[in-house]
Amino acid sequence: MTLKHLLPVTLTSLLVFSSTEAHHSAAAFFDLDATISVEGTVTAAKLLNPHSYYRVTTDDGVDWAWESAGTWTALAKAGWSEEALPIGTRILISGTPAHGDKPIARFTSIAAYGPTTDSNMMILVGLDVFGRGRPDWFERVRQLGVPCENGVADCTRVSKEARQTLQDEFGSIGVWSAFEPKGSE
Amino acid sequence: MAGKLHLLVFFMGSVITGMPLIVDAQVPDISGVYRSGRANTPCGRDANMRSIPNCPVNELGLQTAATATAENDPGLECIADGLSRQFTRLPRPMEIIQTDDKVIFHYEYFDVWRVAHLDRDTAPPQTPHTLTGFSVGRWEGDTLVVETSHLLENAHTIPTSDQTTTVERYRWNADRSLLLLDVEITDPAYYDAPFRFGTAEFVPNPDDYIAQFVCTNQTDLFYGDDINSFFDDN
Numbered sequence: 001m002t003l004k005h006l007l008p009v010t011l012t013s014l015l016v017f018s019s020t021e022a023h024h025s026a027a028a029f030f031d032l033d034a035t036i037s038v039e040g041t042v043t044a045a046k047l048l049n050p051h052s053y054y055r056v057t058t059d060d061g062v063d064w065a066w067e068s069a070g071t072w073t074a075l076a077k078a079g080w081s082e083e084a085l086p087i088g089t090r091i092l093i094s095g096t097p098a099h100g101d102k103p104i105a106r107f108t109s110i111a112a113y114g115p116t117t118d119s120n121m122m123i124l125v126g127l128d129v130f131g132r133g134r135p136d137w138f139e140r141v142r143q144l145g146v147p148c149e150n151g152v153a154d155c156t157r158v159s160k161e162a163r164q165t166l167q168d169e170f171g172s173i174g175v176w177s178a179f180e181p182k183g184s185e
Numbered sequence: 186m187a188g189k190l191h192l193l194v195f196f197m198g199s200v201i202t203g204m205p206l207i208v209d210a211q212v213p214d215i216s217g218v219y220r221s222g223r224a225n226t227p228c229g230r231d232a233n234m235r236s237i238p239n240c241p242v243n244e245l246g247l248q249t250a251a252t253a254t255a256e257n258d259p260g261l262e263c264i265a266d267g268l269s270r271q272f273t274r275l276p277r278p279m280e281i282i283q284t285d286d287k288v289i290f291h292y293e294y295f296d297v298w299r300v301a302h303l304d305r306d307t308a309p310p311q312t313p314h315t316l317t318g319f320s321v322g323r324w325e326g327d328t329l330v331v332e333t334s335h336l337l338e339n340a341h342t343i344p345t346s347d348q349t350t351t352v353e354r355y356r357w358n359a360d361r362s363l364l365l366l367d368v369e370i371t372d373p374a375y376y377d378a379p380f381r382f383g384t385a386e387f388v389p390n391p392d393d394y395i396a397q398f399v400c401t402n403q404t405d406l407f408y409g410d411d412i413n414s415f416f417d418d419n
Binding site: 028051053065071074103104 | 253254255258260263293294295393396397398399400401403406407412413415416
């Protein structure tokens with residue numbers, strides 16, 4: 001079964017773990033007033049303390065390091081595991097870029113199509129990063145979705161129709177931008 | 186009856202001798218695991234510590250703060266925060282272990298242990314200066330008061346010298362749903378007057394526990410030649 005076949009039943013999930021703490025001073029490392037989104041493939045994962053990182057490789061070959069806000073210990077307690085976002089997953093990831101030219105950022109949300117633990121699932125993460133609260137669409141996602149089954153705390157699955165509703169209501173912001181993985185349709 | 190008689194004798198003796206009468210020796214039970222709730226920052230600083238408005242920080246303190254850079258942030262090398270900086274993070278989760286003569290604080294973040302010694306008034310001679318210093322504690326009614334000295338200098342977030350002393354006050358709110366913390370910092374080297382943090386809140390979280398915290402140096406990612414050296418080496 002290919003991704004194309006799975007899309008008609010594409011699901012969305014929302015993984016939530018709250019954290020504002022960081023091993024480093026957030027403002028010193030990140031441009032808190034900027035937002036960036038990158039589409040690509042997960043090519044490496046380092047699930048570590050004080051922060052975990054996913055390497056996301058874009059189609060034109062640029063490698064990005066995307067940092068989790070919370071500690072790995074906190075993520076693990078919330079049910080996160082290596083299987084939550086496997087190598088090879090096609091994702092659209094959004095967050096706050098680091099100062100300077102290095103391709104480093106801290107993610108606030110991730111949209112992902114399989115292969116995940118539930119391979120026909122789309123994953124969205126809505127984080128409270130830097131103490132600024134969760135994205136404004138966070139509660140709406142929970143209203144429209146159902147708890148997902150991957151063991152991750154506060155994970156919600158939302159249908160493709162619900163995703164369209166969210167796009168209608170919130171526009172193309174972050175992971176709600178018109179993300180359709182290549183080859184999906 | 187005998188107990189009442191003893192209490193009466195004790196009370197009379199206390200009046201005669203002027204010694205304080207301890208009517209209720211019970212102290213609040215604040216043991217347990219907490220997650221942090223509201224974390225107020227000191228001196229009107231914003232959540233990201235971008236400025237120090239309203240702080241009585243002096244020129245030397247500002248100069249010290251200016252030496253703190255992203256590159257020399259000790260956290261990159263898995264060195265835990267100094268106490269003054271730790272107050273701004275309210276590391277979570279936190280476990281409090283309470284005994285008759287000690288109150289022990291265990292923070293999951295960087296696996297930091299602190300002991301407030303209830304059976305001491307001062308630090309022993311030759312106590313070294315450390316990230317979390319030496320703490321003595323006492324109960325004032327329903328409030329645990331923890332006084333800390335012998336801290337290392339800290340330049341990051343809240344600059345504090347090795348002359349810094351801190352006073353923490355922990356107490357339950359009215360319905361015991363929140364453990365409240367007030368902090369005052371005195372540092373004659375870097376500040377013209379003591380200053381206080383706003384009241385912070387810890388939320389009881391009995392289902393949680395303190396997990397082992399294994400840390401990996403992440404300096405390479407931010408300051409190495411290529412981010413892939415970090416992914417390849419770890």
